[in-house]
Amino acid sequence: MSVIVLIPAHNEAATITATVAAALTLSAVDRVVVIDDASEDGTPALAREAGAEVLVLETNLGKGGALQAGLNTVRDDAEVLVLLDGDLGTTAAEAAVLIEPVLAGEADMTIATLPRPAGSGGFGLVKGLARSGIRILSGFEASAPLSGQRALSRQAWEVATPFARGYGVEVALTVRAARTGQRLLEVPTTMGHAATGRDLAGFMHRGRQFVQVGLALMQLSLERRG
Numbered sequence: 247m248s249v250i251v252l253i254p255a256h257n258e259a260a261t262i263t264a265t266v267a268a269a270l271t272l273s274a275v276d277r278v279v280v281i282d283d284a285s286e287d288g289t290p291a292l293a294r295e296a297g298a299e300v301l302v303l304e305t306n307l308g309k310g311g312a313l314q315a316g317l318n319t320v321r322d323d324a325e326v327l328v329l330l331d332g333d334l335g336t337t338a339a340e341a342a343v344l345i346e347p348v349l350a351g352e353a354d355m356t357i358a359t360l361p362r363p364a365g366s367g368g369f370g371l372v373k374g375l376a377r378s379g380i381r382i383l384s385g386f387e388a389s390a391p392l393s394g395q396r397a398l399s400r401q402a403w404e405v406a407t408p409f410a411r412g413y414g415v416e417v418a419l420t421v422r423a424a425r426t427g428q429r430l431l432e433v434p435t436t437m438g439h440a441a442t443g444r445d446l447a448g449f450m451h452r453g454r455q456f457v458q459v460g461l462a463l464m465q466l467s468l469e470r471r472g
Contacts, residue, residue: 249345250275252326255332256283259292261439262416265297268338269330274345277323280332281316283307289332295427301437309394310409317407327403329396333439340435343395354402354428355387355419358395358435372456376417379463384424388432392416392459402428412460413455421466 251269269278280293282308292468294300301319303312313329320327326348329340339359341379347353376391394416398406405426410418424430 247325247349248323249321249326249349250400251275251328251330251341252313252316252320253278253280253293253298253330253332254316255280255285255289255310256306257287257289257291259285259286259287260330261333261335262289262293262298265327265332265338266293266298267332269328269341269436269458270297271339272342272345273285274326274342275328276319278330279320280387281312283309283312287416303351303386308320309416310411310413313415315411317403317409319472323399324403327398327400329394330376330400331394331439334395334437335439337435337437337439340437341395343433343435344395346443347433348397353431354399355406355423355430357390357393357430358422358437359390359432360393360435360437360439361397364454367399367472370460375463376459378425379459379466380420382464383466384421386420386424386430388420390432391420392455392460395435398423399428410462412458414458414465417459418462418466421441421463422469439465447470 278298280298280300282290282302291299344356380388406419406422
């Protein structure tokens, strides 16, 4: 059973080498594919040197667009699809606990729960919106509604894609999978990545995230009615 890791990355030069190296240590993994989302800091070269296959996008498509480009490249081969963020570093090795239940037939989609990062400056508005939307639209009670670290069986990723745009990726995956009867399992991990702070850049990031999650939930609501 082919297990393929997709890592969307935009300007992740500081961490992509460690992330790819950690993913490649996983015995179940057959391929690691980094989708470089028009980086300007040498991310694709570093990913390639670390041993990943690299798909370079000339235009920035955002997380959802990058993941869709990666899926279009591997869809014929991916029996299990693993989604990891580019800034996980060495903690990407913990993806093993996400892959195992899917390979064992115990879950169709696993979702990593992560400890709250030190210095996190958010007020929980985006997470609250995502959690409430998922519950209302699918009935699933998500403790980690925005976690991008996931493993999906072919059956799960086929019903949960195409990927939503931008930061709506995770809520759309969860809602579509839950609606179609896929077995979702949240798995505790100690994975870690950079937190956004309480500065202007951090608030702008969370603002964009809030809007894109809201738009994804609106689209999912229309899908349900259709």
